[in-house]
Amino acid sequence: MDIAHLRIIHALHQHQTQGLAAAALHLTQSALSHRMKALEHELGIAFWNKQGQRLSLTPAGQELLRLAQRVLPELDVTHQRLKLMADGKAGRLHIAVECLPCAQWLNPALPYFMRDWPDIDVDVVSQYRFSALPALLDYRIDACLTPDQMPHGDLHHEPLFSxxxxxxxxxxxxxxxxxxxxxxxxxxxxxxxxxxxxxxxxxxxxxxxxxxxxxxxxxxxxxxxxxxxxxxxxxxxxxxxxxxxxxxxxxxxxxxxxxxxxxxxKQLYLVIRQEDRNLVWMNSLLAVLEKHTV
The missing domain is CATH 3.40.190.10 (Periplasmic binding protein-like II)
Incomplete structure (x- = not known):
């Protein structure tokens, strides 16, 4: 079973005939039928019954449809987000804040960034015992707001304010x-x-x-x-x-x-990975933070 089977069963449910479902998926009717019959043969169960040109899903077909209705929307959303990420318009920004005063300064500034970049997933992790260095290198977080430097060749320290x-x-x-x-x-x-x-x-x-x-x-x-x-x-x-x-x-x-x-x-830094320095939205974040310096 693969994604193509889920898309076919979903199209069959929507269009009620093999011809219309095949056209919606840009397949020939024979290709659609062959693919589903192969899966039926493998599993030993039928997914639909035909009544003239129209068809109805069997209990097995309904089970496959429920899976398709759960999985396909997630796949489509992920596909769109990956395209946005490839274009530099989406991504993930999980910031660890190592000091409580840092969080109180950061929180009022972030909404301005989120307004301009709605497809960036933003999360703030306020953990005062957080080990930010390994978390940054392991991609568990994407930035750290800290007054302490973390010397490492793969990290960049952007000074924000003293x-x-x-x-x-x-x-x-x-x-x-x-x-x-x-x-x-x-x-x-x-x-x-x-x-x-x-x-x-x-x-x-x-x-x-x-x-x-x-x-x-x-x-x-x-x-x-x-x-x-x-x-x-x-x-x-x-x-x-x-x-x-x-x-x-x-x-x-x-x-x-x-x-x-x-x-x-003291000096406050935003520490990020060197590879992320050229991200358009990361530079936009830095611009927002600079506008809100104390």
């Missing part, structure tokens, strides 16, 4: 009137962070660990507004992107402090 990390404290906090903060200051605090491994948290790798210090308490919070609400109500402090705090509902209730001695600047 941003500064600052310590958010409540307006009534003891540090609120200070100009900067140090690791020693954090040792007395409840530190709020996103649910990410320590080796990917700058507050640990860039500030606390070099000073061999730990915060008094450490809590993970998965929502930025909740985190900043806790900061505003004196329930902890948090090192977050300055642009994210500036957009928060709690901006009037918090203060932002840079670390003492040096600015803590």
């Amino acid at each position: 941003y500064r990390l600052c310590l958010a404290v409540g307006k009534q906090h003891r540090l609120a009137t200070w100009q900067t903060f140090t690791a020693v200051d954090l040792a007395e605090e409840t530190l709020l962070t996103y649910p990410v491994e320590r080796q990917r948290l700058d507050v640990f790798t860039q500030i606390l660990q070099p000073a061999s210090l730990e915060p008094r308490h450490h809590k993970t919070v998965g929502d930025t507004e909740l985190m900043l609400g806790m900061v505003a109500s004196q329930r902890g402090v948090a090192l977050i992107p300055e642009w994210l705090a500036e957009r928060s509902h709690y901006k009037p209730d918090i203060c932002l402090l840079p670390p003492a001695g040096r600015a803590l600047d």
Whole structure:
């Protein structure tokens, strides 16, 4: 049994005669009949009964028709999508987002891309413990939004924008009137962070660990507004992107402090496979993202 048999049984159901079905499929009537008789002989069962020029499907024919009605539409849709992909007008864009602030920046920008490219299948995977490098190389994802570089010859890092990390404290906090903060200051605090491994948290790798210090308490919070609400109500402090705090509902209730001695600047990248750099729609995505930089 092959796709041709499914198309024939579907055409027979639609047109009720072999002649009309054969014409619809651009076959001769003898070719159509020969192909179906060969399958009937192989399986030992008839697919239709003839009544003059018209025919009716047997229970076996109805079973084959149900399969055709399930499979053929999927095949036709896939065929059209493959043609669009070959023309650079369709494809798949599954983006892994490695940090929560990245997702909050990306989500408002994506609808503009999806409006212009309706045949691109878009999905955002927000997994903060996601191993993006093997996923990109294995084609499980198509792009990764990340502040961390993934050195590999088959990958391209497209810089999107740079941003500064600052310590958010409540307006009534003891540090609120200070100009900067140090690791020693954090040792007395409840530190709020996103649910990410320590080796990917700058507050640990860039500030606390070099000073061999730990915060008094450490809590993970998965929502930025909740985190900043806790900061505003004196329930902890948090090192977050300055642009994210500036957009928060709690901006009037918090203060932002840079670390003492040096600015803590980061760069956000869209990491894609080198082979995808010339895709028309990928370049359109990059153009959209550039328009929405903070």
